[in-house]
Structures are given as C-alpha cells and as structure tokens.
Amino acid sequence: MKKTVLLVLVSLCFIVSFSAAAEEVTIDFWHAMGGHNLEVVNTLVEEFNNSQDQVEVKAQYTGSYNDTLTKTQSAVQTGTAPNIIQIYEIGTQMMLDSGIIMPIEDLGKEVAGDNSFDWDKFLVPVSNYYTIDGKLNSMPFNSSTPILYYDRDAFEEAGLDPNRPPQTFAELKEYARKLTIKNDDGTVERYGFTLGIVGWFVEQMVANQDATLVNNDNGRSARATASNLNEEAAVRFVKLWKEMVDEGIMLNPGRGWDGANQAFASGRAAMLIESTSSVAGFTENAKVAGFELGTGFLPRPASANRGGVIIGGASLWTIADHPEEELKATWEFLKWLSEEEQQVYWFENTGYFPVTKAAVEREMNNKFFAKNPNYLTAFLQLLLSKKAVSTQGALIGTFPEVRQIVEKAVEKTLEGNMTPQAAMDEAAERVNKSLKEYNQLYK
Amino acid sequence: MQKLNYRSHSLVPYLLLSPTFIVLLLFLYWPSINSVYLSLYKQAPFGRNKIFVGIQNYVNLFQDPAYLNNLLRSTFFVIFTISIGLIFSLLLAVILNQNLKGIKFYRVIFFIPYAISSTVAGSLWVFLLNPVAGQVNYLLDLAFNIQVNWLTNSFFAFLAIIIATVWKNMGFNIIFFLAGLQAIPDSVYESAKIDGAGAITIFKDITIPLLSPTTFYLIIMNIIFSVFESFGIVDIMTQGGPADSTNIVIYKLYREMFINFRPGIAAAQSVILLALVIIVTIFHFKYGTNNVHYQ
Numbered sequence: 001m002k003k004t005v006l007l008v009l010v011s012l013c014f015i016v017s018f019s020a021a022a023e024e025v026t027i028d029f030w031h032a033m034g035g036h037n038l039e040v041v042n043t044l045v046e047e048f049n050n051s052q053d054q055v056e057v058k059a060q061y062t063g064s065y066n067d068t069l070t071k072t073q074s075a076v077q078t079g080t081a082p083n084i085i086q087i088y089e090i091g092t093q094m095m096l097d098s099g100i101i102m103p104i105e106d107l108g109k110e111v112a113g114d115n116s117f118d119w120d121k122f123l124v125p126v127s128n129y130y131t132i133d134g135k136l137n138s139m140p141f142n143s144s145t146p147i148l149y150y151d152r153d154a155f156e157e158a159g160l161d162p163n164r165p166p167q168t169f170a171e172l173k174e175y176a177r178k179l180t181i182k183n184d185d186g187t188v189e190r191y192g193f194t195l196g197i198v199g200w201f202v203e204q205m206v207a208n209q210d211a212t213l214v215n216n217d218n219g220r221s222a223r224a225t226a227s228n229l230n231e232e233a234a235v236r237f238v239k240l241w242k243e244m245v246d247e248g249i250m251l252n253p254g255r256g257w258d259g260a261n262q263a264f265a266s267g268r269a270a271m272l273i274e275s276t277s278s279v280a281g282f283t284e285n286a287k288v289a290g291f292e293l294g295t296g297f298l299p300r301p302a303s304a305n306r307g308g309v310i311i312g313g314a315s316l317w318t319i320a321d322h323p324e325e326e327l328k329a330t331w332e333f334l335k336w337l338s339e340e341e342q343q344v345y346w347f348e349n350t351g352y353f354p355v356t357k358a359a360v361e362r363e364m365n366n367k368f369f370a371k372n373p374n375y376l377t378a379f380l381q382l383l384l385s386k387k388a389v390s391t392q393g394a395l396i397g398t399f400p401e402v403r404q405i406v407e408k409a410v411e412k413t414l415e416g417n418m419t420p421q422a423a424m425d426e427a428a429e430r431v432n433k434s435l436k437e438y439n440q441l442y443k
Numbered sequence: 444m445q446k447l448n449y450r451s452h453s454l455v456p457y458l459l460l461s462p463t464f465i466v467l468l469l470f471l472y473w474p475s476i477n478s479v480y481l482s483l484y485k486q487a488p489f490g491r492n493k494i495f496v497g498i499q500n501y502v503n504l505f506q507d508p509a510y511l512n513n514l515l516r517s518t519f520f521v522i523f524t525i526s527i528g529l530i531f532s533l534l535l536a537v538i539l540n541q542n543l544k545g546i547k548f549y550r551v552i553f554f555i556p557y558a559i560s561s562t563v564a565g566s567l568w569v570f571l572l573n574p575v576a577g578q579v580n581y582l583l584d585l586a587f588n589i590q591v592n593w594l595t596n597s598f599f600a601f602l603a604i605i606i607a608t609v610w611k612n613m614g615f616n617i618i619f620f621l622a623g624l625q626a627i628p629d630s631v632y633e634s635a636k637i638d639g640a641g642a643i644t645i646f647k648d649i650t651i652p653l654l655s656p657t658t659f660y661l662i663i664m665n666i667i668f669s670v671f672e673s674f675g676i677v678d679i680m681t682q683g684g685p686a687d688s689t690n691i692v693i694y695k696l697y698r699e700m701f702i703n704f705r706p707g708i709a710a711a712q713s714v715i716l717l718a719l720v721i722i723v724t725i726f727h728f729k730y731g732t733n734n735v736h737y738q
Contacts, residue, residue, distance in 0.1 A: 070701050077490050094704070098489040187590065197684075254595040255684050268575060401703040411686035415597055437705075441487040441494065 025055050025329040028082035030062045030072065032314065033142070033350075040349045048336055055329040065091070065314060066400065076100050081319045083330045086141060088314045089129060090399035093219065095317050096132060097397060097442055102320035102327070103137045104334065111324065112331040121338065121356045125382050129311045129393045132220070138315035139334045142352040144277040145309040146204050147378050148299065152292040154179055154190070154270040165296030166271075169240050172299045176249040179270040191251040193244060194269035196260035197410050199403030200312060201273060202229075203394070205237040208300045210307030210390045214435070219395035223439050227431035229406065230424040236301055239420040242413045252414055255407055265289070273298065275312065276378035277351040283374060295377040308385020310393040313352060353378070397438040405430045475717065481710035488704040500711035509687065510695070510712075517670070517691040520605065524669040528609040528616060529661060535613070536620030537650070550621070557614030561672065565679025568607040569594070597688035600681050604689050607680060608673045615668075616661055623657035624650070655735040662731070663724060670720060692716055 033041045038061050045059040062068040065088035075081045076098075087095055095101050108114045119136065126140045152162035158178045166172040176192025183189050195201060206213055211233035214224035228234065244250035251269050253259025264272040265285045274282070279295070286293035298309065316337075318330050336342065343359035346352060348368075354360055360379065363369060369376040385391045396402055409427035412418045418426070482501070485494045504510045539550050556564060571579050572593035583589050593599045627650065635645050651658075674693045677683060683690035683698065696716065700709035 066702060073489055073704070094488050097487070097491070099491045100489055185588075252592075252595055255682055263575070266575070398703065404698070404702070408684070408686055411684055414595075415686055417686075434703075437485070441485065441492045 029084040031086040032068045093395040093397045105136045138317045140355040143313040144275045148296040150271040152294040168302040180249040191269040192249040193271040194251040197255040199406040206233045209233040209304035213394040217389040227428040230428035280351040295374040308391040398434045478710045525665045532616030554614035561675025565676045
C-alpha cells in the first residue's frame with residue numbers, strides 16, 4: 001500500500017514538474033551590448049526570468065551591431081532566427097524591407113491582444129524615429145544623441161566663459177583657436193577641438209540645421225531616391241571640419257570613436273562631440289584627471305534654421321516566424337522592459353536615455369538631473385529639437401554603406417586631395433547609385 | 444593470375460583518395476561553384492528578393508574606378524609585402540643560421556609573430572603607431588624630431604599595413620629559409636672557399652640559387668597570405684581608410700558582403716580574385732621554375 005502511494009506521488013511529481021516545464025516558453029534575445037552594458041542586459045534579463053515562471057528569456061551577445069545583423073541574416077536563411085534582435089537605428093529600413101519582422105504595435109495589439117498598453121508612453125523624439133506608416137515598428141531600447149563636451153578649466157584658462165559653450169560654427173572655430181596651445185617648435189600641446197571621423201556626426205549636423213539627408217522627406221514619405229549630401233548643410237559642416245584641421249586647432253584622430261575619446265580624456269583636446277551615452281565615462285574620467293566637465297548643445301551655423309538632433313542607438317525587433325505562444329512571451333518581455341523601473345535602471349547604469357516619459361519624470365523628481373546637469377543637457381537638446389522630418393531621421397535601405405561613403409568623403413577632404421564640395425558631390429553620387437540599386441530590389 | 448589480382452585492386456587508390464576528394468568537393472569546389480552562381484544575381488538582404496542579372500555585376504565592377512584602383516593598390520601591396528618580406532626574412536634567416544649560444548631562443552622569438560592571430564598583431568601595431576602614446580613616434584621624435592600621423596595619412600597608413608603584414612609573416616618565411624639553409628651541405632661551401640670565393644660571392648652564387656626551391660614555394664605562400672590573410676590586420680588597423688588608401692581586394696569584398704549586404708557583387712569580386720590568383724600561380728609555375736635549381 002505504502003509503495004503504491006509512493007509510486008503515485010512520484011509519478012504525480014513528475015507530471016506536475018513536466019507540465020510546469022512545458023508551460024515555460026523560451027525566447028531567444030540577440031543583442032550587441034558588450035562590456036559593461038552586457039552585464040546590465042544580463043541583470044535585466046535575469047530579473048525578468050525570476051519575476052515570473054511562464055517565460056524564460058535567453059540573452060546572447062552576438063558581437064557588434066553589424067555582426068548581429070549579419071548573424072541574423074544567416075539565421076533567418078537557415079530557419080534558426082531568434083525571437084528578439086537588437087538592431088541599430090540605421091538598420092531600420094532594411095528591417096522593414098526584410099519581410100521577417102512583426103511590427104511591435106501589431107504584436108502588442110493583435111497577437112497579444114493587450115489593450116492596456118499605453119502606446120504614448122515613449123518620448124516623442126524616440127518613438128518618432130521608429131514610427132513608420134503610422135505604426136511603431138520596434139521597441140525603442142538604447143537611445144543616444146551627440147552633445148558637445150568640453151573642459152571647463154581649459155575654458156577659464158583661455159579666458160572663455162565656461163558657462164557659455166560655443167553655439168555657432170564661427171564660435172566653435174574661435175573657441176578652438178583660443179583653446180589651442182602650440183609649443184615653440186610648432187608641435188601642438190593641446191588642440192581646441194577633436195572629432196572622430198564617424199558618419200553619424202555629419203547626419204546629426206545636417207539635422208541640426210533642419211535639413212534632410214535624402215529626398216522624399218528623408219525617405220519617410222516614399223523611398224529615398226537621391227541624396228542631399230552635396231547640399232549646403234552637409235558641405236558647410238565638412239568645410240568647417242577641414243578648415244579647423246588645416247589650421248591646426250582641431251585634431252584629426254582618424255576614423256572611429258576611440259582616437260577622439262582618448263584625445264579628450266587625456267587632455268590633448270579641449271572640446272569634443274560625442275554620444276550622450278559617454279556622459280558617465282567622461283564625468284568619471286574628468287574627476288580622475290582633475291578637471292570639470294562641461295556639456296553643451298551641438299553648434300550650428302548662425303544663419304541656419306534651428307533643427308535638432310536625431311535619436312541614435314538601437315531598438316528591439318521581433319521576428320514574426322515563431323509560434324504564437326513565443327510571440328506572446330516576446331511581448332511580455334518587451335512590455336516589461338518598457339516599464340518605469342527597468343527604464344530607470346537602464347538609464348542610470350548605461351547612460352542611454354530612458355525611452356519613456358514616466359522614467360524621465362521620475363528622474364526629475366528624485367533630483368537626478370539637478371545632481372547631474374550633464375545628463376540634463378542631453379535631454380534638453382533632444383526635447384528642444386524641432387519636430388520635423390529632418391530630426392525624425394533618414395530612412396535609407398543602405399544606410400550602413402551611406403555612412404561609410406560619408407566617412408570616406410570626409411577623409412578625402414581632410415587629406416587635401418579634394419575640396420569639401422567635390423568630395424560631397426562624389427559621395428552624393430555614390431549614395432544615389434546605392435539607393436538606385438537597393439530600390440530595384442523592392443519594385 | 445597476378446594480373447587479375449592487380450586489376451581487382453585498381454579501385455583501391457581511388458578509394459584511398461576519396462576522403463580528400465570529398466573534403467575538397469564540399470569545402471572548396473562547391474563553395475566556388477556557388478560563388479559563381481551567386482555572382483550572377485542581385486540579392487536583397489535576408490535573401491528575400493533575388494534577381495538574375497547575368498554578368499551585370501562584373502560589368503559594374505570593371506566600370507567602377509574605385510574597384511580598378513583597388514586592384515592596382517592590391518597589386519602594389521602584394522609586390523611590396525612579398526619583396527620586402529622575403530628579403531628581410533632571408534637576411535634574418537642567415538643570421539639565425541649561425542652557430543651561436545642560445546640561437547634557438549632567438550629563432551623562437553622571430554617565429555612568435557606568426558603564431559599570434561592577425562587581430563592581436565593589428566592591435567599591437569595600433570598601439571605602437573599611436574601618434575600620441577606610441578613607441579614608434581616616441582623614438583622617431585627622439586631621433587629625428589618628427590611626428591608621423593601613421594594611420595590618418597594615406598601614404599603612411601599604406602606603409603603601416605605593409606610593415607605589419609611583413610612582420611606578421613616573417614616567422615613563417617624565416618623557418619622555411621632556415622630549413623633551406625640547413626639543407627645546403629657544408630661541402631659545397633667548403634669547396635667554394637677552397638676555390639677562393641668571398642662571403643658575398645658565396646651568398647650570391649651558392650646560397651641564393653640553392654635556396655631557390657624554398658623561395659619559389661614561399662612566393663606562392665606569400666601571395667596567398669598577403670591576398671587573403673591580410674584582412675585581419677587591415678580591419679583592425681585602418682578599416683581600409685583613410686580615403687580607401689589601405690582598402691585591398693579582400694577587405695573590399697568583406698565590406699561588400701557583410702556591411703553593404705550585397706552578396707552578388709561580393710561573389711563577383713571573389714570569383715575575379717580567384718581567377719587572378721590562379722593566373723598568377725600558373726605564370727609563376729611556368730616562368731618562375733626556370734630559375735629554380737634543385738640539387
């Protein structure tokens with residue numbers, strides 16, 4: 001008798017545990033957050049997994065944004081695509097055209113039937129970027145914009161007002177000139193300004209003058225067919241860049257971010273334009289190096305209209321080809337990520353913007369911005385940006401390539417073998433060709 | 444009876460060769476055929492749309508001045524890395540061939556660069572060539588009071604990747620030259636000395652000709668190295684910049700495939716590259732062997 005009871009109990013245990021295991025849906029999440037941010041993502045995922053027992057999220061770091069996109073492509077072709085992928089903002093058009101995604105708004109409203117979700121909870125400049133054809137396509141996740149960083153002590157030393165960072169191109173040049181220290185033998189001890197050769201900065205500077213990067217309202221009213229790179233906004237900025245490098249008041253650290261960051265952190269350059277996601281790092285560094293960090297908005301030509309900045313960073317996309325229960329589980333996780341608690345945690349630990357209004361309000365109430373004015377600079381610049389297609393950001397199917405074309409044009413200009421206008425003419429022509437080829441595939 | 448037996452075994456060699464053939468087919472011929480096939484199409488990212496375009500991809504490439512420049516640049520790159528690399532390696536191999544105390548230790552040191560990955564090698568050179576904190580500029584500044592913008596100037600960036608590639612492959616070349624040098628019998632040198640030949644004459648008229656089989660092999664291997672494997676170094680050090688000055692064929696191909704997501708054009712480039720390497724190798728075998736002396 002005892003044996004029978006035991007047997008029944010054991011088998012019951014099995015059945016219960018088995019069914020419990022069967023109920024838990026596993027979803028794969030591929031992301032490109034390395035280093036410190038990798039830990040932050042893992043902490044968030046772990047917390048979500050512990051908070052309930054229906055969904056198990058498996059996060060996997062898949063290399064850079066570009067690597068993640070490449071891996072997703074091959075995974076899609078072999079039928080092993082994950083449920084959620086993090087794709088950089090310039091991959092947006094490519095994802096829309098991919099035919100593999102499910103717009104997040106469809107996922108929430110139709111698949112999950114979630115009527116309680118507030119679709120207006122996102123910051124307008126953020127949701128504007130990812131809203132195409134009246135629908136939010138991906139879940140905003142890590143967002144950033146560029147701001148001007150400067151060494152306040154160096155400003156005082158050079159007789160400049162540290163409370164008044166340069167606002168126009170002319171001022172940027174004038175300040176850089178004053179901040180540059182040259183040795184007797186002609187070598188430069190400290191440059192006034194530095195900027196890594198990254199296409200993103202040109203895009204931002206164009207938006208900051210309220211101009212578009214491509215035609216058809218930045219590719220938002222119809223597919224982009226022509227580039228505006230050879231128009232005044234972009235050319236003016238590249239020209240300034242060249243003039244400042246030629247004059248020896250701006251350091252050219254080469255392509256990429258690292259060189260410029262090192263130069264600013266080590267005091268080789270007194271001003272720098274970089275992503276807001278570096279605020280924490282630079283603040284920490286300034287403390288160690290013993291100077292006070294200042295931040296300001298991006299400068300623009302005095303004569304240009306006030307535009308603003310475009311949201312950069314990445315968002316989370318859902319892949320449609322999965323069973324319904326996995327899609328529902330995906331929604332649960334994405335919804336959870338957009339909650340106030342998680343947003344604040346993400347913001348405070350990574351420096352990327354929280355993407356919801358509630359999180360910003362909470363940070364304001366607990367005096368986070370009062371204590372960290374440099375974060376406020378980043379927010380105000382974003383929120384004061386004009387609401388227009390220029391600051392909504394361009395949609396280009398071959399954006400990764402376009403960025404490289406721009407970088408090459410800047411390099412050609414700085415090397416002195418081309419005038420800014422000629423280099424940008426060539427770049428525009430290359431972009432047009434690239435757009436034409438891309439558009440042919442989606443007729 | 445014996446003849447019959449022999450015939451019944453005629454399948455054995457093929458059977459024994461079959462593993463090799465299977466591997467070659469799966470990993471070499473099949474992908475190559477696939478590349479040719481892919482190069483005739485234009486494909487959308489994620490493989491969604493595919494349009495047959497015939498030889499349009501090739502036509503586009505050969506009409507693109509950037510691509511033609513790229514081919515020319517790659518040719519220079521290959522010629523420079525091979526000639527500089529082989530000369531340096533030979534000189535070092537001769538030195539390392541001396542019977543000195545602790546010579547094995549030095550041989551190991553010179554081989555190490557070949558053993559590390561090109562990513563690590565590239566990163567090392569980025570550190571060394573850093574304009575502000577790099578050792579190279581520090582020494583140049585001390586010695587000649589000059590500062591070189593190694594990776595932001597087209598000319599110096601090209602020079603930098605040549606130096607790094609030469610340095611990286613030197614270990615391999617040295618090992619083979621050393622083996623070649625040690626295979627030359629002492630008797631040859633001795634009789635030359637008796638005939639009154641000087642050190643330079645011996646090197647020029649005995650060492651170099653007798654090393655020619657090694658050199659021949661190394662040239663082929665170095666072509667393959669510098670065409671295909673310099674990718675890692677370029678990717679880490681310059682990403683093809685500034686202004687394309689270090690963009691060589693293999694790197695352009697990579698960008699086309701994995702950044703621009705254009706499998707068709709990338710496949711066309713790889714087919715062209717394959718054809719070029721085959722042509723160069725055939726020429727080398729045909730005309731290069733004239734100068735090769737086997738003992």
